Amino acid sequence: MNQMYDMSIVTHYYSVIGILVVILINTVMLRRAVNIKDYQRQMSLFTPIGSMAIGGILFTGIVMMAAKHLDFSVENIIMIVFSLVIIYLEVKRAKGLKYLNPNVKNALDNFKKYASYLLFGEVVLTLSISLWMLF
Template sequence: MNYMYNLSIIFHNYSVISLLVLIGLNFVLLFKAEELLPYRKKMAYMTPLIAIVLASILFTGTIMMASKHLHFTLANIAMIIIGTTFIVLEVKRVKPLKYLKNVPHAIPAYRDYAKKIISAELIIVMIIAVWMWI
C-alpha cells in the first residue's frame, strides 16, 4: 500500500508540472495568435491534452486518497474544489471558440477574455502547488 501511495505522489507531481507547462504553452499560443482559425486548430489539440493531464491529476489524487483509507483532509477537500474550479474555467475558456467561427477580427476580444481565465488557472495551480510542495 505504501508503494502505491509513493508512486501516486510521484505521478501526481509530474502531472502538476505538466499542467503548468501546458498553461504556459497556452499563454504563448494565445499571444502569438494572429487569426482565429489557426488558433482554433491548435486548441483542438491542446484542449484534450489539458483534459488528460487534469484527469491524471485527479486520478492519482483519488488513488492517494484511497490508499489513506478515504480520510478526508483539508488538502483533499482543497484539491476537489480546485479540480472542479479548473474544469469550469477550462469550459468557459474554450466554449466561445465554438461560436466565433466566422467572426472577423475576433481574436483580440477573445485574447482579453482568455488571458483572464488562463491567468486565473495559472494562479490557482501555482498556489495549490506551492501549498502542497511546502
C-alpha cells in the same frame, strides 16, 4: 500500500508540472494566434492534451485517496474544489473560442484578453495549492 502511495505522490507532482506546462503552451499559442480559424483548429487538437493532464492529476489524487482509505482532509477537499474550478475555467475558455465569430472586428484580440485572464487564474490556482501543500 506505502509504495503505491509514494509512487502516487511523485506521479501527482509530475502531473501538476504537466498542467503548468500545458497552460504555458496554451498561453504561447494564444499570444501567437493571428487567425481565428487556424487558432480554433490548433486548439481542437491541443485541448484533449490539456484534458489528459487534468485527468492525470485527478487520477493520481484518487489513487492517493484510496491508499489513505478515503481520508477526506481539508487539503483533499480544497484540491477537489480547485480541480473543479480549473475544469470550469477550461470549459469557459473552450466555449468562448467555439463561438468566436471571425467576422467581428477585434474578436480575436478581445478573446485573447479574456483567455489570458482565465489562464492566469488557472496558474494562480495551481501554484497556490501546490505551494500550500509544499509547506
